[in-house]
Amino acid sequence: MSTLVLTLPPGPQAPAAEYGYTLTADGHNAIRQACTSAALLPDPGRTGEVVAVVPARALSWQRVTLPQGALAQASRLRAILEGLLEEHLLEEPARLHFALQPGAQSGSPAWVAVCDRAWLHEALQALEAAGRPVDRVVPEFAPGPTASGQQECEVIGAPEDAQIVLTGHGPEQAVAVLPLSAAPALAAMAPAAEDAPPVRAEPAVAALAERLLGRPVQIHTASQRALAAARGDWDLAQFDLASSGRTRALRRLGAAANAFALAPQWRAARWGLGPAVAVQLIGLNLWAWQDRQALAAKQAGVRGILTQTFPRIQAVVDAPVQMERELALLRQAAGSMARRDLEPLMAAAGAALPAARLPGQIEYAGGELLLRGVELPPEELTAVNQRLAADGYAARSQDGALLLRPQERP
Secondary structure, three states: OOEEEEEOOOOOOOOOOEEEEEEEOOOOOEEEEEEEEHHHOOOOOOOOEEEEEEOHHHOEEEEEEOOOOOOOOHHHHHHHHHHHHHHHOOOOHHHEEEEEOOOOOOOOEEEEEEEEHHHHHHHHHHHHHOOOOOOEEEEOOOOOOOOOOOOEEEEEOOHHHOEEEEEEEOOOOEEEEEEHHHHHHHHHHOOOOOOOOOEEEOHHHHHHHHHHHOOOEEEOOHHHHHHHHHOOOOOOOOHHHOOOHHHHHHHHHHHHHHHHHHOHHHHHHHHHHHHHHHHHHHHHHHHHHHHHHHHHHHHHHHHHHHHHHOOOOOOOOOHHHHHHHHHHHHHHHHOOOOOOOHHHHHHHHHHHOOOOOOOOEEEEEOOEEEEEOOOOOHHHHHHHHHHHHOOOEEEEEEOOEEEEEEOOOO
16 A cells, blocks of 8 residues: 655745645655646555655644543534633634644643634645545644654755754753754854754755854755654544545545555564464464364265175265164064154153143154153153153253154264
8 A cells, every 4th residue: 555645835826836845655765756736646556655745834833731531522522622822822712723643642741733714724725626536634843752862954946045943942842943053153152062963954955054053964865854743643634624434534544544555664563473473373273274184084984884884885975874764674674663752752751751641732743752741840851851861862841842853872
């Protein structure tokens, strides 16, 4: 399954607006990357996923503490956020889109992403009209701890409008977006520590960043940045933009399976899982083969006993049934009776039943004796069966009568 990661262009969504995109199979490595209009974006496939990245400059971040019980009122959560943020926003809350931090809890501080609602709706509608409906919407940069555990810097944009983005900034580990021209003053106020992580920069602004910051930078392309954003756990598609729970669950399950199958960090697990599955399959097949061999040996032994005992039988179809039939014929020829005959059944019933239990009607068919009018309580039925078992018979209650029949031989 492929994933199409694209960055939403800022400003009005003109028909000719270009999207920077990356097509990936494992979430880490790019199969293809370029910039093109919505109509020419590649298709990630029927089971693929489309992830839209919201640029850092299009988002603002607010810190709130949710009141107790807020998360239990999903239908009122947006209204609660509007009330908490109203005094901190420059625009009317109705014109803004909100997204709450994953794993937010009532009574604890949580981040809220804020962006222009009309712009985001227009961008997503343009992609849907082009046949590329978005499954997830993620921020280009998100607040919270960084991979290094320290503040990290990244320089993005074009030389004429370069910006420096600080992540893990301050005690709240916020995101700060500043013009690159402020970098010298920033460096003077907070000199970089010796063990500070390297500054990353897009190729177009790498030289400018090195000159203004006075330190070497590490190249980090827009495609790599978009892939890192898509691997995050944020999803800005909340409230009126939320997908159905089932669709999102299926998408995420597919993405997780795809990542396990292709991502480099799971290579060791795949190598370990493969032999384990192979051993299990071999073991199950061996066990089934041994069971089949044992069953075939038993069936061959039964057939051998039947044909040796009754040589006139040429074709063995059902050995137990054919043996029972031949034994009945032998008993009939010798003048003896089988257990399924009426007389032995009547004798067994007379010996086992209490004296006061007399049937109102007796029916015999197919080697079974039905005594109508004989209803035994459970304890009497148990005692009768114990006496019948000695002669190879069993009884059970059936529709107000007692059914007597020979016990099946093991």
